[in-house]
Amino acid sequence: MTDILSVTGLALHFGGIHAVDEVSFTVREKEIAALIGPNGAGKTSVFNCVSGLYQPTHGIISVHRPGDKEPKVITRRTPDAITRSGIARTFQNIRLFGGMTALENVMIGMDGHMRGTIAGAVLGSPHVRREEKAVLEESYRLLVEIGIERYCNEAAKNLPYGAQRRLEIARALAAKPFLLLLDEPAAGMNPQETRELDDLILCIRERHGLAVLLIEHDMNLVMRLSERILVMDYGRIIAEGRPEEIRHNRGVIEAYLGEAADA
Numbered sequence: 001m002t003d004i005l006s007v008t009g010l011a012l013h014f015g016g017i018h019a020v021d022e023v024s025f026t027v028r029e030k031e032i033a034a035l036i037g038p039n040g041a042g043k044t045s046v047f048n049c050v051s052g053l054y055q056p057t058h059g060i061i062s063v064h065r066p067g068d069k070e071p072k073v074i075t076r077r078t079p080d081a082i083t084r085s086g087i088a089r090t091f092q093n094i095r096l097f098g099g100m101t102a103l104e105n106v107m108i109g110m111d112g113h114m115r116g117t118i119a120g121a122v123l124g125s126p127h128v129r130r131e132e133k134a135v136l137e138e139s140y141r142l143l144v145e146i147g148i149e150r151y152c153n154e155a156a157k158n159l160p161y162g163a164q165r166r167l168e169i170a171r172a173l174a175a176k177p178f179l180l181l182l183d184e185p186a187a188g189m190n191p192q193e194t195r196e197l198d199d200l201i202l203c204i205r206e207r208h209g210l211a212v213l214l215i216e217h218d219m220n221l222v223m224r225l226s227e228r229i230l231v232m233d234y235g236r237i238i239a240e241g242r243p244e245e246i247r248h249n250r251g252v253i254e255a256y257l258g259e260a261a262d263a
């Protein structure tokens with residue numbers, strides 16, 4: 001399987017804080033991998049670098065779109081350019097346009113795939129109208145797939161929390177990624193919603209043929225879903241392996257026990 005994401009020697013420093021420190025890893029085509037670790041380990045910071053939100057202090061990030069001959073270096077590209085290159089994400093702290101409807105939030109996610117010009121939109125050209133209709137239909141279809149179409153015309157801020165998390169996933173899918181980065185998708189969900197998330201993530205992988213890199217504290221979810229787990233602590237990757245290997249890894253257990261002892 002192709003490595004669709006390669007991160008090499010990634011570092012992100014905030015003054016003296018080494019949020020990410022010489023991190024290297026890959027994500028393979030269509031796999032479900034997890035990035036776990038205690039609070040403050042640097043997981044979200046890795047996502048922030050990969051998705052272009054933060055500029056890494058150093059390191060190289062490259063993507064290899066399935067079917068392309070060569071990988072492309074995306075380090076220091078803008079978040080929009082990175083989304084267009086095939087990586088979409090959700091956020092630990094939900095970032096939706098609260099006043100806009102669920103449907104509109106998904107339509108915005110599709111933005112990069114609309115080819116119509118502003119002039120075309122102003123003049124209401126048939127091409128643009130056709131395109132708008134296609135975007136509307138595709139966005140609704142994503143809401144159905146994610147199971148929240150009943151909230152189609154509700155303002156995003158009025159949706160129950162679990163539905164907002166799902167809406168973020170729908171918006172990310174609208175960008176047609178081949179790699180989906182999910183930052184704590186189960187955070188704030190009740191046990192029933194969390195169990196339903198398993199199926200949702202597996203279905204998404206099948207239907208969209210994409211890989212998922214998942215940050216998650218719910219270890220049951222991580223162990224059930226992941227084919228491979230990367231463990232971070234203090235900005236570094238301290239272990240990598242299959243769930244059964246990670247479960248028994250002494251360094252990993254100590255990292256988590258250390259966190260429990262500090263709490």
Ligand SMILES: Nc1ncnc2c1ncn2[C@@H]1O[C@H](COP(=O)(O)OP(=O)(O)OP(=O)(O)O)[C@@H](O)[C@H]1O
Nearest residue numbers: 014017019037038039040041042043044045046092
């Ligand atoms: N913008 C920032 N400015 C300064 N320090 C930051 C910034 N973002 C993150 N950090 C620091 O970098 C370290 C890693 O933070 P990060 O959010 O990546 O951790 P995390 O593994 O996602 O933790 P959690 O599980 O709590 O979400 C922490 O010490 C954090 O305080």
Ligand SMILES: [Mg+2]
Nearest residue numbers: 043044045092
């Ligand atoms: Mg985080």
